[in-house]
Amino acid sequence: MAIFDKFKALNDVHEQLKSVGQSPSSLLFDEIISPTEAVLNGRRTILLGTNNYLGLTFDDASIEKGIEALRGQGTGTTGSRIANGSYDGHKELERELAEFYGMKDAILYSTGYMANLGAIGTLAGRDDYLLIDADSHASIHDACKLSDAQVIRFRHNDPVNLAKKLERLADKPGEKLIVIESIYSMLGDTSPLKEMIAVKNKYGASLLIDEAHSLGVMGANGRGLCELAGVEDEIEFVTGTFSKSIGTIGGFLISNVPGLDIVRLASRPYMFTASLPPSVVATARQALSRVPGATELRTKLWDNATQLYAGLKNAGFDLGPQVSPIVAIRMQNPQKAVALWNGLLEAGLYTNLALPPATPSGWFLLRSSISAAHSSQQIALAVELCTRIGRELGLIPCPLTQGASVEMMNVGTRRKEASEDTSIDKDEAMAQA
Amino acid sequence: MADKRSSAGNMLEDPVYLEIVQQLRPHAQATANISPDTIILTDLGMDSLAIMDFVFDLEDALDLTIPEHRISEVKSISDLVDAVYKLQEGA
Numbered sequence: 001m002a003i004f005d006k007f008k009a010l011n012d013v014h015e016q017l018k019s020v021g022q023s024p025s026s027l028l029f030d031e032i033i034s035p036t037e038a039v040l041n042g043r044r045t046i047l048l049g050t051n052n053y054l055g056l057t058f059d060d061a062s063i064e065k066g067i068e069a070l071r072g073q074g075t076g077t078t079g080s081r082i083a084n085g086s087y088d089g090h091k092e093l094e095r096e097l098a099e100f101y102g103m104k105d106a107i108l109y110s111t112g113y114m115a116n117l118g119a120i121g122t123l124a125g126r127d128d129y130l131l132i133d134a135d136s137h138a139s140i141h142d143a144c145k146l147s148d149a150q151v152i153r154f155r156h157n158d159p160v161n162l163a164k165k166l167e168r169l170a171d172k173p174g175e176k177l178i179v180i181e182s183i184y185s186m187l188g189d190t191s192p193l194k195e196m197i198a199v200k201n202k203y204g205a206s207l208l209i210d211e212a213h214s215l216g217v218m219g220a221n222g223r224g225l226c227e228l229a230g231v232e233d234e235i236e237f238v239t240g241t242f243s244k245s246i247g248t249i250g251g252f253l254i255s256n257v258p259g260l261d262i263v264r265l266a267s268r269p270y271m272f273t274a275s276l277p278p279s280v281v282a283t284a285r286q287a288l289s290r291v292p293g294a295t296e297l298r299t300k301l302w303d304n305a306t307q308l309y310a311g312l313k314n315a316g317f318d319l320g321p322q323v324s325p326i327v328a329i330r331m332q333n334p335q336k337a338v339a340l341w342n343g344l345l346e347a348g349l350y351t352n353l354a355l356p357p358a359t360p361s362g363w364f365l366l367r368s369s370i371s372a373a374h375s376s377q378q379i380a381l382a383v384e385l386c387t388r389i390g391r392e393l394g395l396i397p398c399p400l401t402q403g404a405s406v407e408m409m410n411v412g413t414r415r416k417e418a419s420e421d422t423s424i425d426k427d428e429a430m431a432q433a
Numbered sequence: 434m435a436d437k438r439s440s441a442g443n444m445l446e447d448p449v450y451l452e453i454v455q456q457l458r459p460h461a462q463a464t465a466n467i468s469p470d471t472i473i474l475t476d477l478g479m480d481s482l483a484i485m486d487f488v489f490d491l492e493d494a495l496d497l498t499i500p501e502h503r504i505s506e507v508k509s510i511s512d513l514v515d516a517v518y519k520l521q522e523g524a
Contacts, residue, residue, distance in 0.1 A: 134485060144501065151501035155489055168498050357481045 013355075020335075021342035024353050034058055035247075035373040040350065046378050048368045049352040053325050054216050054297045055373025056247035056290070062283040069282035076277040082264070089281035096288060097252055101223060101238060105260040107253045108281075110273050112212050112241025113139040115251025118269035119239050120179055120208060121146030127174040131165055133157065133191075135184050135360050137210065146268070149177075156184075156360065159195040166203035176205035182225035183213035186359050186367060188326030190214075193229045201234070206257075208237035215291070216245025217325055222291040222298065242280075246287045250276045297372040301325055304370045304379050311383030316396035328354075329366040329386070329395075336393045337364035343389040349382055444469045449495070449517050453510055456494055460487040469511040497521060 004011075017023040031039040035055035036047050056062060069089065077084055090108055097106040109115035120143035124130045128149040132140055135156040144151040152169075155161040162178065169176060178200055180191045191209070200207045211224035219227030222245070226232045236257055242250040253263070264270055276284075302325075309323045318330045331337040334355070341353040344366075354365040368382070391398040444450050454467050461467065462478030471477065473484060488499055497520050507513045 134489070152498055153485065153489075153501065161489070164493075165498050168496075360482075362480065362482050 017338060020338055022345055024341075027350075035371055036375075036378060038350070040345070043348055045345070045348045045350050046374075046382060047350050048370070048374075048378075048382055049350055050371070051213070051244040051369045052247060052371045052373070053213075053245045053301055053369070054247070054287075054291075054294060055371040056245070056287045059247065059287060059290070061290075062247065062286040065282040065286040066279040069278040073278035075279070077275045079274055080271055081275045082271045084275070086275070087278055087281070089278055089285065090275060093281050093285050093288075094252075096285060097254060100221075100288060100292070101254045102232065103238070103254045103256045104258065105255055107260065107264060107267075107270065108276060109251040109253065109270060110276055111249060112239070112243055112251035113142075114269040114273065115239045115241065115253055116140055116210060117143045117146055118267040119237060119253040119263070120144065120177070121269070122263055122267040123206075123208070123237065124149035124175065124177045129169055129172070129174055129176045131162060131176060131178045131205070133180050133184075135186070136179065137181060137185055137212075138358070140179055140181075140210070143179075149174075157189065157192055159192060159199045162196065163199045163202070166199065166205060170203065176203065178205050178207045179210070180207070181210045181212070182218070183324060183326065184360075185213055185326065186354055186365060187320035187328050187330075188213075188324030189321050190225060190324070193225055193231055197231055197234050206236040207234075208239065209235055210239045212239070212241045212244060213326065215240045216294065217298065217301065220295075222294060242284045242287070245291065246284050248280050248283045248287065250280060250284055294372075301370060301372040304372070304374050304376070307376060307379045308368065308370055308382060311380070312386055315383065315387040315390065317386070317390060325370045327368045327370065328363075329390075330363045331366070331395065332364065333395075334364050336395055337366060339393055340366055340386075340389055340395065343393070344385055347385045347389065349385050444511060444514065447514060450510065450514050452494055453491060453513055453517075456491045457487055457510075460484075460490075467510065469509065469514070471510050472508055473510060473513065474508070491517075495521075 014023060014025070018026070027040065029038045029040050030042065033039065033044070035052045035057050038045050038047055073087065077087065081090060094106040094108055098104060109118050116137070116139035120130065120140060124147045126148040130144055130147060130149045130151045132144065132151065132153055133156055134153050152165050154165050166176060178196065180196055183190050197207065209226060211226065214224035216222040218224050221227060223232070226235050226238065236255060238254040240252055242248045305325050305327065306323050308327050309319060312327065312329060313319055320326070320328045320330070331340070337353065341351060344351055352367040354367050356362045356364070359365050387396070390396040450469065457467060457477065460479055460483045465477045467477070473479070479487065488504060492498055495517060497517070499516065499520060503516050503520065507516055
């Protein structure tokens with residue numbers, strides 16, 4: 001039908017992916033066994049791409065709380081809180097979130113995507129300016145479409161470029177809201193937060209940070225990059241999600257700015273969608289209560305991340321710039337990227353295949369996300385499989401192929417370099433944990 | 434700033450046009466034919482990421498900011514020249 005003609009290019013890519021193996025958007029798991037294992041096409045498969053950072057999706061206490069709420073309050077709220085009213089759990093979870101972050105107020109949204117849509121799209125109005133990082137998540141770009149503000153991009157993680165943009169706006173009236181992410185979802189790199197805050201303060205702007213990938217992951221109490229950097233008092237707005245470390249679904253906006261409550265009445269993604277079901281709220285509350293004390297889980301998560309990053313780097317893969325619970329192999333050849341992803345699936349390892357334009361700099365990415373629930377044996381197996389298939393595809397050097405004598409001469413040097421790199425990465429990661 | 438604009442029909446000597454062409458070269462396909470009527474999205478072999486990088490380079494070169502909605506209104510290079518002059522005039 002003609003109405004679908006505009007999707008031809010997209011469909012061609014999808015068909016091409018299917019013609020050489022699986023398509024990421026069509027995968028169907030037969031069974032989910034645990035936070036780190038599933039059955040896919042009849043094969044037991046390690047899950048290394050589910051953002052389940054603390055591994056809490058099968059947490060007994062969360063499941064019990066969810067069942068209790070299901071039995072006590074039913075399966076859903078069947079409407080928005082503006083129309084149908086709030087449940088006790090919604091208000092309690094908002095209170096607990098504000099307390100957890102040490103901020104005045106919190107507003108729940110039904111997903112993390114909608115939290116960004118609702119927060120960014122509402123906070124910046126017609127005469128305001130949104131300054132967004134060039135590598136922003138799709139939810140931030142979509143929020144900009146919802147906002148009437150003028151949207152200005154700055155170069156990824158570049159405070160100097162941000163300062164230039166703000167300098168040019170210095171004599172313009174209107175609020176300036178900078179939007180950044182703590183950990184960027186494709187390469188796992190973190191924002192230079194202190195430098196960003198210095199620029200924000202210099203030009204009298206406000207800052208919203210999306211802590212989606214750092215909640216539970218960074219900081220002594222798991223509050224994210226702002227806690228780790230010791231700058232929580234200098235942040236105006238934080239958004240986040242329950243769909244990663246918290247192991248369920250939902251999103252939130254937190255702030256110390258007085259008067260946040262009015263956003264509920266102006267935020268269309270809050271007003272015109274059903275609120276979170278009681279069972280989801282109950283599981284989120286239980287999981288959130290575990291985060292401050294989950295030091296061992298955070299340590300294990302960063303140990304696993306360091307093990308995977310070091311293993312893949314030593315094998316010769318081109319990775320993102322730093323150790324992170326997101327580890328991405330960067331490739332320029334789309335056929336090899338697709339072949340690596342398919343080869344790993346066939347070998348029993350599930351990762352994410354990320355393609356341009358959703359990726360920075362046009363890279364083809366094999367993206368992994370690590371969990372505290374992974375065993376070191378699972379991580380070792382992941383490294384082994386990536387290395388074996390990466391060599392078969394010519395993505396990384398094979399020590400036993402031609403030129404072996406030269407390779408042998410280089411091994412000592414390369415091992416030494418890798419060892420040095422690894423020690424630096426490990427130190428950074430442990431500091432973060 | 435409007436007085437810097439070349440008279441109509443003389444786009445090939447316009448300083449903004451020449452700057453745009455210079456900044457486009459590293460991002461466009463080597464064989465791409467660049468003229469005022471060139472459609473940036475389709476005629477230069479550039480994807481959306483390459484276009485974003487080109488815009489950053491152009492902003493630095495001209496010391497101005499091109500907001501998203503202005504970029505989305507631009508189709509041809511001559512559209513971009515017009516958009517730059519309007520921004521320089523404060524419109």
